[in-house]
Amino acid sequence: MTDHGPLIPRNRAIHPEPYDPGYKTSVARSPFLPLLSMESTPSEETGPRFGHTKLGALDNNLILNWTKGAAPAVGERILVHGRLLDEMNRPIPNALIEIWQANAGGRYRHKKDTYFAPLDPNFGGCGRTITDENGYYEFLTIRPGAYPWPNRANDWRPMHIHFSIFGHSFGQRLISQMYFEGDPLINHCPIAATIKDRSQLDRLVAPLDFSKSRPLDFLAYKFDIVLRGRRQTMFENKLEGM
Numbered sequence: 001m002t003d004h005g006p007l008i009p010r011n012r013a014i015h016p017e018p019y020d021p022g023y024k025t026s027v028a029r030s031p032f033l034p035l036l037s038m039e040s041t042p043s044e045e046t047g048p049r050f051g052h053t054k055l056g057a058l059d060n061n062l063i064l065n066w067t068k069g070a071a072p073a074v075g076e077r078i079l080v081h082g083r084l085l086d087e088m089n090r091p092i093p094n095a096l097i098e099i100w101q102a103n104a105g106g107r108y109r110h111k112k113d114t115y116f117a118p119l120d121p122n123f124g125g126c127g128r129t130i131t132d133e134n135g136y137y138e139f140l141t142i143r144p145g146a147y148p149w150p151n152r153a154n155d156w157r158p159m160h161i162h163f164s165i166f167g168h169s170f171g172q173r174l175i176s177q178m179y180f181e182g183d184p185l186i187n188h189c190p191i192a193a194t195i196k197d198r199s200q201l202d203r204l205v206a207p208l209d210f211s212k213s214r215p216l217d218f219l220a221y222k223f224d225i226v227l228r229g230r231r232q233t234m235f236e237n238k239l240e241g242m
């Protein structure tokens, strides 16, 4: 087994607080009592391990995976790519990255999403991949639409993609959201605003990356993710992935 050194626990002092009254559903969801910290055991520090054999060829292609290649999703074609790194800037290979997102009109394929935007019959909205030996990952997808949500009178979510990552182990789980460079809604979003340090929020905003865009096909956005350490990627303000 590769020795990754001691597991650095999530530093709760710098991640967004679970309780943030500007984000209304966080109020009922956040704990009333201080959290208890427990020592991790080998089961949190050594697994789970994922093999490439479980993945289908289209699992990281959200444009085609819902129809198994039969018909493409509607929307602006984009590549989202980057590297998964640890606190020493070392690549993290063989890590499972899962994403989920709204369609081009800003609607999720979920029974609770009743927004006016139509469902796209050719778009499911979920994908997964495993990082390669350089910690690299990529997803081909469509740009998700912004959408309104019931919070304050007229709140809109910026375009975003949800990310879940298992690093070397359960103890390095990260759940967060990626935003897009230049989206003016980021500065109005109460969920983005739960991250109080602007430079930390900026790390969730993927820059446009022409070096990876393919002419006459797709634009690319680069999103590097750091698990733990000073430059760690922020969690979203939830309790998942303790």
Ligand SMILES: O=C(O)c1ccc(O)c(O)c1
Pocket (backbone or CB within 6 Å): 025, 149, 157
């Ligand atoms: O927790 C929520 O209420 C909530 C609402 C809208 C979102 O886009 C989201 O990611 C979470």
